[in-house]
Amino acid sequence: MSRDVLVELRERGALGDRHYEALEALHVPWDDLVGGSRVEGEIGRVARSGGHLAVVGPSGTGKSSVLAAVLGQLAPDVPAHLVPVRVPMSVVERGVVDPGDFARHIVRQVIDWAAPDLPSRREQQAIEERIADLSRRSRRARRRGFALNVPLALVSPRLAAVTAGLASDIEVSAGGWESRVRGGEPWHALGDLVAVFRGRDLEPFFVLDDTDIWLRSVYADEAEVLVRGFVANVRTMITEVDCGLALQVHTEYLRYPAMAETARRLQLVELPRLPDPVAGLVRILDRRMEVAGIAGGTADAFAEPALRDLATVYEEAHGDLRLVLALADEAVGEALQDESAGLVGRAAVRAARAKRAGLMP
Ligand SMILES: Nc1ncnc2c1ncn2[C@@H]1O[C@H](COP(=O)(O)OP(=O)(O)OP(=O)(O)O)[C@@H](O)[C@H]1O
Numbered sequence: 523m524s525r526d527v528l529v530e531l532r533e534r535g536a537l538g539d540r541h542y543e544a545l546e547a548l549h550v551p552w553d554d555l556v557g558g559s560r561v562e563g564e565i566g567r568v569a570r571s572g573g574h575l576a577v578v579g580p581s582g583t584g585k586s587s588v589l590a591a592v593l594g595q596l597a598p599d600v601p602a603h604l605v606p607v608r609v610p611m612s613v614v615e616r617g618v619v620d621p622g623d624f625a626r627h628i629v630r631q632v633i634d635w636a637a638p639d640l641p642s643r644r645e646q647q648a649i650e651e652r653i654a655d656l657s658r659r660s661r662r663a664r665r666r667g668f669a670l671n672v673p674l675a676l677v678s679p680r681l682a683a684v685t686a687g688l689a690s691d692i693e694v695s696a697g698g699w700e701s702r703v704r705g706g707e708p709w710h711a712l713g714d715l716v717a718v719f720r721g722r723d724l725e726p727f728f729v730l731d732d733t734d735i736w737l738r739s740v741y742a743d744e745a746e747v748l749v750r751g752f753v754a755n756v757r758t759m760i761t762e763v764d765c766g767l768a769l770q771v772h773t774e775y776l777r778y779p780a781m782a783e784t785a786r787r788l789q790l791v792e793l794p795r796l797p798d799p800v801a802g803l804v805r806i807l808d809r810r811m812e813v814a815g816i817a818g819g820t821a822d823a824f825a826e827p828a829l830r831d832l833a834t835v836y837e838e839a840h841g842d843l844r845l846v847l848a849l850a851d852e853a854v855g856e857a858l859q860d861e862s863a864g865l866v867g868r869a870a871v872r873a874a875r876a877k878r879a880g881l882m883p
Pocket residue numbers: 539540545548549550551552579580581582583584585586587588732734770772806843844847
């Protein structure tokens with residue numbers, strides 16, 4: 523019986539890495555895991571008030587996950603006028619240190635986000651299907667408004683008049699912004715863009731949630747210069763453009779004085795550690811299994827000692843949930859190699875650790 527659960531876990535890729543859109547369906551709120559409302563509750567409050575937010579934590583601890591959960595398409599509490607717009611930074615190169623390029627990148631991303639033919643019809647359908655599927659399987663209704671990472675063309679038909687108006691305003695102004703950016707007025711161009719939203723009684727909230735990837739991967743030896751340029755841009759954006767934003771900040775970047783100084787001006791939301799790692803991991807794994815449609819829970823797949831070992835990795839890896847989930851996934855594969863195993867045991871976790879030795883803390 524249990525072996526069936528292991529097979530399903532593996533076949534459905536329930537523990538593997540997921541599309542960005544899936545993050546929020548898999549998210550177990552920290553405010554439930556830890557108690558209080560210092561994480562999701564606080565992020566929601568800051569976003570609703572158009573504030574400036576930094577979600578801080580080491581790699582893989584759930585910064586993108588929490589932002590997606592609070593501002594995504596299944597999030598229940600996003601007010602109708604708030605437009606969370608994800609601005610991916612990992613797609614740009616070092617030019618974004620320059621204020622003009624930084625502002626232009628945001629403006630261009632918004633233009634693309636608003637373009638009716640981007641993504642392609644086929645990609646739109648694929649996104650629609652994934653969202654509908656996740657909504658059904660996670661038993662959470664899809665939002666009828668703007669949501670993080672949902673292109674304007676996919677915002678619900680109920681808002682068709684608003685979205686069509688906004689799209690045409692953006693399209694009409696696009697050329698003007700481009701020349702303002704080139705003419706040395708990048709912040710004015712970005713300010714105009716925000717004004718277009720406000721002209722329709724909408725408020726954009728920019729989410730820069732992959733800055734780590736960008737800062738880490740590009741020209742690592744120039745990290746300090748990059749960080750300084752990047753945070754200078756963020757600060758200018760806050761003062762000149764005066765709109766809400768959220769940044770994902772890797773804990774390690776706080777050692778740069780420029781980042782630490784900027785962080786002090788932002789509302790900091792530090793991701794907590796699971797107070798009881800075994801119990802917390804069980805809830806996170808249960809949620810994954812539920813969304814994957816697997817009949818059974820963590821106890822049907824993992825023996826208690828194996829869970830304790832995963833919890834130890836969680837502690838040693840500074841709360842890196844991505845690593846723990848990858849290890850759990852690998853361990854399921856290892857357990858399946860052993861014909862007699864009905865559950866993932868310590869030996870399977872040990873074998874998985876050995877395979878992933880290079881990633882272990
Ligand atoms: N609260 C949570 N509930 C369930 N799963 C979570 C939670 N937080 C994180 N995860 C899972 O952990 C993995 C890593 O999360 P995420 O990508 O959000 O981390 P991150 O902090 O943004 O990482 P990076 O530093 O690389 O940007 C994902 O697979 C995500 O689904």
